[in-house]
Amino acid sequence: MMCACASSAAVREAATGASDEEKFHDAREAFASDDEGSPTPRWRRSRAGSEARGAVCTSADVDGGATTRALTGAQPREDWEERDADVHGELERASREMEMESRGSVMARARAFAKASARLAKTMLGGRSVDLTSFLGTPIRWCARMSVLQITTDAESSLGKDVVPRTVRFLETLRSAREATSARERACRVALAILADGEPPASLRKPLNPILGETTSHSVEFPRTNERFESTWEQVSHHPPNSASSQTGPGVRIVSEVRPSPRLVGAHIDVELVGYIEITLTERNETYVSDIPSFEWRFLPRWHARMKRKVKSQIRCEASGYRVEFSYGSSRSVKGLVYGPDGAIEATINGRYDGKIVAESKRDRSVIAAYDFAQTKSIRAHVVRHTHLEDEFDTEVVWRDCFAAMDANKWDDARAAKRSVEERERAKRRERKASGQKFTPRFFDYDARVGRWVRNSRARTT
Numbered sequence: 001m002m003c004a005c006a007s008s009a010a011v012r013e014a015a016t017g018a019s020d021e022e023k024f025h026d027a028r029e030a031f032a033s034d035d036e037g038s039p040t041p042r043w044r045r046s047r048a049g050s051e052a053r054g055a056v057c058t059s060a061d062v063d064g065g066a067t068t069r070a071l072t073g074a075q076p077r078e079d080w081e082e083r084d085a086d087v088h089g090e091l092e093r094a095s096r097e098m099e100m101e102s103r104g105s106v107m108a109r110a111r112a113f114a115k116a117s118a119r120l121a122k123t124m125l126g127g128r129s130v131d132l133t134s135f136l137g138t139p140i141r142w143c144a145r146m147s148v149l150q151i152t153t154d155a156e157s158s159l160g161k162d163v164v165p166r167t168v169r170f171l172e173t174l175r176s177a178r179e180a181t182s183a184r185e186r187a188c189r190v191a192l193a194i195l196a197d198g199e200p201p202a203s204l205r206k207p208l209n210p211i212l213g214e215t216t217s218h219s220v221e222f223p224r225t226n227e228r229f230e231s232t233w234e235q236v237s238h239h240p241p242n243s244a245s246s247q248t249g250p251g252v253r254i255v256s257e258v259r260p261s262p263r264l265v266g267a268h269i270d271v272e273l274v275g276y277i278e279i280t281l282t283e284r285n286e287t288y289v290s291d292i293p294s295f296e297w298r299f300l301p302r303w304h305a306r307m308k309r310k311v312k313s314q315i316r317c318e319a320s321g322y323r324v325e326f327s328y329g330s331s332r333s334v335k336g337l338v339y340g341p342d343g344a345i346e347a348t349i350n351g352r353y354d355g356k357i358v359a360e361s362k363r364d365r366s367v368i369a370a371y372d373f374a375q376t377k378s379i380r381a382h383v384v385r386h387t388h389l390e391d392e393f394d395t396e397v398v399w400r401d402c403f404a405a406m407d408a409n410k411w412d413d414a415r416a417a418k419r420s421v422e423e424r425e426r427a428k429r430r431e432r433k434a435s436g437q438k439f440t441p442r443f444f445d446y447d448a449r450v451g452r453w454v455r456n457s458r459a460r461t462t
Contacts, residue, residue: 034163056257130264144205149216149233158202170197178251188359189324192371200295200305210235217386236441246455253280268295268331290315
């Protein structure tokens with residue numbers, strides 16, 4: 001159980017030699033730091049409840065503390081510190097005991113496992129909702145050999161081995177939207193592209209949290225049509241941890257921003273992906289803005305991840321007036337409704353994201369658009385990762401020593417390399433604070449007019 005709990009996408013590991021109190025106050029310092037914060041985009045939503053998902057934060061220039069409060073439901077920092085500090089301590093002690101379970105004699109490992117399980121069970125039975133954003137206790141053995149920025153291309157699919165990468169499925173489905181002749185069909189095909197990309201993580205291992213300014217880039221090439229889509233990711237803020245991305249290709253422009261927000265809720269971790277995906281069909285002059293579906297790590301009756309059920313996500317297009325609402329259900333099912341410009345339901349969406357999803361006209365049940373996961377195996381496309389060894393902020397350069405140690409199963413060396421990266425990042429933060437400098441991302445600028453990060457033209461990744 002502890003493996004799954006410690007694997008939350010926003011869990012961080014502190015220096016092993018530090019005391020519990022030092023680690024916790026380091027987290028407080030990090031969240032209070034105002035030079036690592038970013039303006040609060042208008043798309044960020046309150047966590048006050050499901051009805052508040054549409055609430056908009058309009059503050060365009062706030063300090064780090066205010067940013068944190070806006071993203072966590074406007075609750076004072078002291079309140080959640082007092083509420084969650086004891087739970088974080090229990091989880092951190094359980095994590096250390098669980099890490100000991102892989103060492104020593106059989107009896108020593110059994111004792112460590114029993115102690116960790118007892119601590120975890122005590123925490124879960126408390127039944128409280130605990131914010132894990134600042135939890136620092138993940139053992140290095142439970143970290144994945146990738147940064148959060150590499151999930152789109154490098155993460156193993158939960159739908160099976162040797163399946164087409166999710167970014168390829170997304171782009172292939174989205175390309176068909178360009179050719180659709182009606183606004184209704186384009187809205188349906190954009191929704192199917194979002195659903196083709198949506199799946200829970202396959203691994204319960206936690207990706208490494210990117211450092212501020214860390215970047216990664218890749219391209220997806222379709223040889224049959226000689227089309228190429230370029231993608232750039234950058235960590236534009238570390239407290240809170242926001243990742244911005246931009247993807248461009250023939251007739252399509254995609255920008256997004258995401259911040260994982262994990263919470264321990266009883267026997268599962270609820271990972272809300274706060275952010276948006278903005279898809280523009282440039283030849284149609286239509287822009288679709290979508291929520292990012294969230295997922296859960298479940299501990300019982302077995303460790304697994306699944307999409308969060310019965311939570312409505314929306315896709316809106318202001319130009320055409322079309323709106324799509326969809327949600328996930330049991331057995332990997334999805335369902336949705338397509339609303340026309342007059343607000344009337346024009347189509348329904350039903351299926352499974354590991355099978356077929358069909359958008360049908362409500363009037364005569366004719367098929368408007370369809371997605372078939374089985375047919376994605378015939379897609380001919382290549383994902384090309386662009387690694388820049390001369391760039392100190394390239395993901396593969398940032399985590400090079402840590403990745404090498406992981407590959408060699410030298411976990412003490414991997415832990416030391418990870419700690420070295422984090423300590424250098426803290427030193428840079430202190431230097432900026434002392435000199436009064438603000439961090440400026442290389443590939444993205446904050447546009448206060450729209451409340452979002454936008455791709456700039458100053459720097460290139462390929």
